[in-house]
Amino acid sequence: MAKLDFSPIADTTRRAEIVALLRRAILTGQLEPGQKLNELRISEQMRVSRAPLREAMRELVQEGILTSIPYAGTFVIEVTAKDIIDAYSLNQVLDEFAIERTWPLRDQRFFDELDRRHEAVKQATRAVDTTRQIETALQLHGLIYEWADNSVLLETWQRLTSRLQMYFALHQRARNEPVPAVDVHETYVALLKGADMRAAQRHAREHIDLDFEELLAYARGLEKRASKN
């Protein structure tokens, strides 16, 4: 029998589709931080009943991008400068760990996948599709987590990614100028292919720093705006 690994068939529940829809709306910034999710309104828009919608919302609450107050409502999480700093500093630690674990497991398939994802980022950059640019950049970055062969680490990263994606998307929406079209991932990819693990770990920090500085500036702006209310 031919060795064929089929991918698992799609979740065919409404719930799963609702989760995907809502997540996308939140992570792209269509639903703004602090915004309330009205169950009746959304369920009517999606043409589903409230039951699967509510179950989907529970999932996203646990995923950390929604927050729920009993009898009051479910809201998109607020974004504070501290949240971003916290997420970022944890990300640094996890990156180091992921690189360490992935390092001895790198093989041709890893390098190929690395190139593939790098290419996807470049393509999104050329197309000036900022949402997709963020998505692909995070996917490129996530490869070391997928390769690290640690399911708990991967889960943690995926949760963290949700937030990071949201932060970056908000940042992008806030500033209306187009994103610089330079490729900031070139060195990162090269180092992951190289022989110096420490150098790769060091760069992972500094590399993110670039985007992070801007992100922080954005968050500080939010803080100020919030304190005025």
Next chain:
Amino acid sequence: MAKLDFSPIADTTRRAEIVALLRRAILTGQLEPGQKLNELRISEQMRVSRAPLREAMRELVQEGILTSIPYAGTFVIEVTAKDIIDAYSLNQVLDEFAIERTWPLRDQRFFDELDRRHEAVKQATRAVDTTRQIETALQLHGLIYEWADNSVLLETWQRLTSRLQMYFALHQRARNEPVPAVDVHETYVALLKGADMRAAQRHAREHIDLDFEELLAYARGLEKRASKN
């Protein structure tokens, strides 16, 4: 006006209570790994309808201690040796990070709380209440996470804790001999009060190692038993 900080009132939804009940049943091992949760049966036992039960189950799925297959059912997660290794190795990294962040924030309140939790462990140990012993030990261990002033880190730790608690509980149930009544946390607490951060970080690793070795042996046993089926 007197400065009184009221604690937020308890969640009074059935859902929240169901979550707590189910979580406890899973983390104490009353619900065994792999076991299926029949919605109708459980909802009748709890005298609630399936709606809040299902929402509660979604939360626990996202929390990582249940797993759901559409139209097939929701099950308690299986425990493999690899899962335990993965959780443990991530825990090591997070511990180091948490200690680093907590270190400059230690104050009298921290030391008091440390003692309080240490006392709770000793009390549970004397009372030979193994479930409570695990709970209190993890709470003692969790203090550095609560003090690290990083909400994302704390969330991550809480998710990890669920799993660790489950693993330890299973381990305890498997072996019927009573737990040794020695206090393995004495040195840990002393080091957290001391001046040598590196030493504390080092010990955090070795300290857990003790319990971990046993845990791993237990998990390896599970593996063997599973492979025979």
Next chain:
DNA sequence: TCTTGTTAGATTGTCGACAATCTGCTTGTC
């Protein structure tokens, strides 16, 4: 004017029933 009590409307939480899907058994055919 400020505070407190009341009430109507809107929204969330929960329920019971129905629809969709799966599983295992039975039946029929070769």
Next chain:
DNA sequence: GACAAGCAGATTGTCGACAATCTAACAAGA
């Protein structure tokens, strides 16, 4: 006997309606 088709029962997914709770506006009293 082996195998596929089809059926019955059980279980999960979804729906619409009702109950519990919150919010905001308004009225009454100090």
